[in-house]
Amino acid sequence: MTNIRVLLVDDHPVVRAGLRAMLADFEGVQVVAEAADGGAALAELSKLHTLGEPVDVVLMDLQMGSGMDGVTATGKIKAGEAGTPPPPVLILTTYDNDADILAAVEAGASGYMLKDAPPEQIRQAVVSAAAGQTALAPEVAARLMGRIRNPVHALSAREVQLVELLATGMSNRAMARELFISEATVKTHLVHIYSKLGVDNRTAAIAVATQRRIIRSQ
């Protein structure tokens, strides 16, 4: 009996039902619990642990409407309780953005799949994760490769800071005051940012940065 015990984490009942139905069709995979956000997921994990029914794989959405988000939860799961090896976390989300993927990987996720993946691919990923291997969706893998091969378009930390202020609607002067630098410097940074993002004005920069999840919106 090599049953893989899975914890589902997603704030959408519809998606949970879909994953449950989908995984039910697979031999050797069993959904043992569900949670609507990261906090509930941690609670379930510790509950199941004390019951002596450990979880083999956590299958989790990255963006949760309310409560603890996926990245934070991944970190906390990986930090885990001493003595018990934390279960692999497989991220299953809608978007394939650089920032999301990097954040997930950084937090310790062992896989990153897209929700539009065919069932078989998701099953593969769960099995791989349970075996301690890394499972990346082809699109995601391609994106990571692209980043490594071509770091030209990466913004520096200072530039990211500028873009964040930019997105709040601040003028050059306001940003200059905020960062204790001159307006000239702000403009220089902006020019570099435009160049790296392939745009030619601040609003387009915000659009691209938001879309690429260089900054987070809302």
Place this chain on the structure above:
Amino acid sequence: MTNIRVLLVDDHPVVRAGLRAMLADFEGVQVVAEAADGGAALAELSKLHTLGEPVDVVLMDLQMGSGMDGVTATGKIKAGEAGTPPPPVLILTTYDNDADILAAVEAGASGYMLKDAPPEQIRQAVVSAAAGQTALAPEVAARLMGRIRNPVHALSAREVQLVELLATGMSNRAMARELFISEATVKTHLVHIYSKLGVDNRTAAIAVATQRRIIRSQ
């Protein structure tokens, strides 16, 4: 036999499986077909129609990764084939923002639900839609109410359209071309938008509009 025949439209296999499983639990509701995008949905509709097995309700996601999007599909479904009353379209999506809701309603959607809604609420919506009634998620209804109660700060449909383009980083001239109006008109709209949002420049307008969910952030 009052069976409600449903067509599912969503580009995520996981979500389709979830809705299928969820609706299977309900008496009187039957999923008769599925489609991955708007184009496939139209094809299914006409196929089922010629087979003499009409669809009672279309349950559709608003944003489809590829192919025809939900708003366009809703419009085409409502345009329909002459002689046959088009089925009600129930939108089921992740985001609740003014722009999406207005676009969906304008295209002829008869309901707007959020994916994080509990199963019972979704069932209610399907039944209501089949009965020719309008079904709005509480959050959505509240948003529309807010718009009606407090029209001072409410943007007109045209202004919302402007803000959407604004957020993509377009210049006044580009927006003018896009909307087939003069740059002067664009500026007039922007001034009204700034005034209603309580800001004094475009980037701040985007920030506020995003925060108030007038437009989708993502």
Place this chain on the structure above:
DNA sequence: CCGCGGATCAACCGTTCGGTTGATTGGGCA
């Protein structure tokens, strides 16, 4: 050690944006 790149600043200039005033049209409502 020297080069490279990031961060900082200055001066200049053309373009775009922001704000104002004023005007017309058409739809909805009293």
Place this chain on the structure above:
DNA sequence: TGCCCAATCAACCGAACGGTTGATCCGCGG
């Protein structure tokens, strides 16, 4: 019918932005 408002356009002007050139300082790595 007459009024209000949204939508459309024009002209104008000051302020802010966008782009360029050129410069200094500093830390990292070959």
